[in-house]
Amino acid sequence: MAxxxxxxxxxxxxxxxxxxxxxxxxxxxxxxxxxEGAMQMRSSLGLEAGDILLLIExxxxxxxxxxxx
Numbered sequence: 068m069a070x071x072x073x074x075x076x077x078x079x080x081x082x083x084x085x086x087x088x089x090x091x092x093x094x095x096x097x098x099x100x101x102x103e104g105a106m107q108m109r110s111s112l113g114l115e116a117g118d119i120l121l122l123i124e125x126x127x128x129x130x131x132x133x134x135x136x
Contacts, residue, residue, distance in 0.1 A: 096122050 096110045
């Protein structure tokens with residue numbers, strides 16, 4: 068895993084998903100708000116609940132340590 072993850076805002080959420088669809092990831096977790104205001108999470112089949120929690124905790128730690136640009 069890289070030390071710095073670039074978090075770049077996009078104009079449209081669909082653009083983010085298109086960029087992620089280029090086959091560079093083994094596993095993916097997507098967290099977002101629906102147009103109705105409900106939070107939803109989707110992941111690739113290879114991720115189990117523990118893996119998803121680990122991804123969320125690592126992302127949270129990186130945000131708190133300000134290593135995400």
